[in-house]
Amino acid sequence: MTAEQNLVPLRATHSAPVVFGAGAAIxxxxxxxxxxxxxxxLPLLISLFGFAALSAVILNKAMSLVVVLTALPARLAAIPxxxxxxxxxxxVNLLAGSLLGAWAGASWTVRMRSATLYxxxxALMVFMAAALVLTHTTTLGTLDLPLWAQVPAGVAAGFGIGVVAAIMGVAGGELLIPTIVLLFGENIKTAGSLSLLVSLPTMLVAVARYSRDGSFAVLGASRRFAVVLAAGSVAGAVLGGLLLGVFPxxxxxxxxxxxLLVSAVKLARHD
Structure with missing residues (x-):
């Protein structure tokens, strides 16, 4: 698949209400x-809106950046x-790995064949599903590692998270929060704020790497779509935050x- 094909949705453009509603639902x-x-x-961008894999990752990264920037002030205000x-x-410990991981992950992604990227x-969708279940159904303790082991473990974990976040176009909070709790013994609330501080520069590094190859041209080609989806995503995230804890x-x-697992199956069958 050519770079030009990667920039264009594979299906007809959807109406603004549909795009906004999809972003809000997510x-x-x-x-x-x-x-x-x-x-x-991410799977919605591919399955519903018809973007090719790389374009979907780029758009997802842009949306994630918008959501994190929106959430950061409120999150930081909640903790002194x-x-x-x-x-x-x-x-700093996590960033030492995540910045390198983000650059490496973005580099690998732009070089992958489309079929391989799908x-x-x-596979990463399956991994995320497992992480989601594990972190929300078990009580996270702490590993209580000595400093000499904690620092390299933090760098290694950060690198892996940076790679995953860059390839999927996500912020990485679903992996950063449990990592901060396990490795550094922070409570969930503090871990959430710290994860945003790590996510933001990590995403910016991935954005910088993707921009080198002109991959972010998809945003220019789909500007209206991206703006409407971002607006829906932010509005939905605010509403979802208000509903936090309402559903068991x-x-x-x-x-x-x-x-996530159904999405993984669909992506694995994509050609």
Whole structure:
């Protein structure tokens, strides 16, 4: 598939209400479990809106960046700045790996054959489903590693998360939050804020790498679509945040995991 083909949706352009509604639905899904929902948006971009794999990843990354920038002020306001500043070594430790991982992941993605990228995305969907179930159905403890082991473990974990986030076009919070809890013993609320601080520069590095190859031209080719989808995603994320805790995890998490697994099957069969 050529770069030009990658920029254009494979199906007819959808109406603004449909695009906004789809973005809002994904935002609500993610917001109800405290995430941005990018892992659910990616298969929608491919299956419903007909974007090729690389274009879908780029658009998803742009949407994730918008959602994180929107959520960051509110999230930081919920926790005293001094508390976050005191934990800067955690963010720096993870960033030492995630920035490299984001660059590497974006580099691998632009070089992959389209058919291979679909299969990789399918495998990562399964991984995300497993991570979703594990982190929301079990009580996360801490590994209590000594400092000499904690630092390299943080760099390695950050690298892996950066790679996954770049390839899928997600912020990576679904992986960063449990990692911060497990490796550094932070509570969930603090981990959520720290994850945003790590996600933002990590996403910017991926964006910079994708931009080198002109991959972000898809945003120019689909400007109206991207703006409407972003607006829907932000509105949905806000609504989903208000609904946080309304639906029991025992019902919501298995449902979301099934959505990811079904999406994985569809992506694996895509050619």
């Amino acid at each position: 935002g609500v899904l993610g917001g109800m479990i405290g995430l941005g929902g990018a892992e659910f948006r 700045a001094a508390d976050i500043a005191a934990r800067w070594p955690v963010a 299969k990789v995305l399918a 995890d025992a019902v919501l998490i298995p449902l979301l995991a099934v959505i």
